[in-house]
Amino acid sequence: MTAPRRRTRAFLLAGILIALLIAGVGSYYANSSPDGLEATAAEQGFDSTARDSATAGSPLADYATAGIDSARLSGGLAGVVGVLLVLALAGGLVIAVRRRDDRAAVATHD
Amino acid sequence: MHVPDGYLDAATTAGTAAVAAAGVAIALRGARRELDERTAPMAGLTAAFVFxxxxxxxxxxxxxxxxLIGGALTAVxxxxxxxxxxxxxxxxxxxxVFADGGLTALGTNVTLMALVAVAAGYGIFAGLRRVLPAGRTGVLTAAGLGAFLSVPAAALAxxxxxxxxxxxxxPLGSVAxxxxxxxxxxxxxxxxITVAVLGAVLAVRPDLVRGARGLQVAPELAPRPSAAQPLDLR
Structure with missing residues (x-):
């Protein structure tokens, strides 16, 4: 592996670690007030038309892990699972979509 | 900003689902030009970070x-x-997985946060990049303004x-x-958040910021990746 590639790998790993820390630890300290849309809906009187999503029974619904009482652990675990899931799905998608033609890649570096 | 099921009627919900599907289909073609061996891992990381x-x-x-919505940040x-x-x-x-945003409203949320927020954020960013000074401050100012306006743009949508x-x-006026x-x-x-994150990435790896291409002046004297590999002369 060349030095710049190793540096890129270190950057990506650091980024993933930061995302895991934000979702796994930081999210516990997030503000729990209703968000802008929820607050507007309540104030304007259209919040009552909201229906539960069909996925409301998911074991990770509302960023809480079913069966874990500690809010810190329950939310943190949900966040970590979410980060890894998004990483796998988005990473897989963009790798499937990316160009395989290395002529183009070489051209951008020259 | 995640719209739950039930706020919008079936016809409007179906309409946004069609818009979202068309937008994603076009993006799948457009992204092919943006993604290569180097940028694809960065895209995966950015999605996880935004989550x-x-x-x-x-x-x-x-x-x-x-x-954060993250449309402008991700686009830059x-x-x-x-x-x-x-x-x-x-x-x-x-x-x-998280029941955040409705399931039937998924098309609505993709329309608002993946299409409108990205289009507004990136459109403003790209427009400002043409008129602002070319340096780091110009990039951050353009991205910050794009990010700022992308949120009311999605709300207006x-x-x-x-x-x-x-x-x-x-009454629609008071909702607006x-x-x-x-x-x-x-x-x-x-x-x-957008300016802080972009500023941090620009400080360590400006070459990984697509919206700042042409900005970096060979940060180090390290060999470029292509130079270290056998050149494919076709």
């Missing part, structure tokens, strides 16, 4: 919170078409959809005023 930061609701006025980091795909994956996981097919019978006011405030947070 994480979206969990960090910050307080805004009147007992209300907001969180990895390109607008790839950003549409990244945002769509985030919204899909949130709707399917929701208001238009609500006007077209809101289930509740409430309330949505606009609170999302201008949330936009300030969006801009602050």
């Amino acid at each position: 994480a930061v979206q969990m960090m609701n910050f307080p805004v006025a009147y007992g209300t919170s907001g969180h 980091l990895v390109g607008p078409w790839t950003a549409v795909l990244c945002m769509t994956v985030v919204l899909l996981v949130q709707a399917l 929701f208001v238009l959809l609500f006007g077209a097919g809101g289930v509740a019978d409430v 005023a309330a949505m606009g006011a609170v999302h201008l405030l949330i936009g300030l947070g969006e801009a602050a």
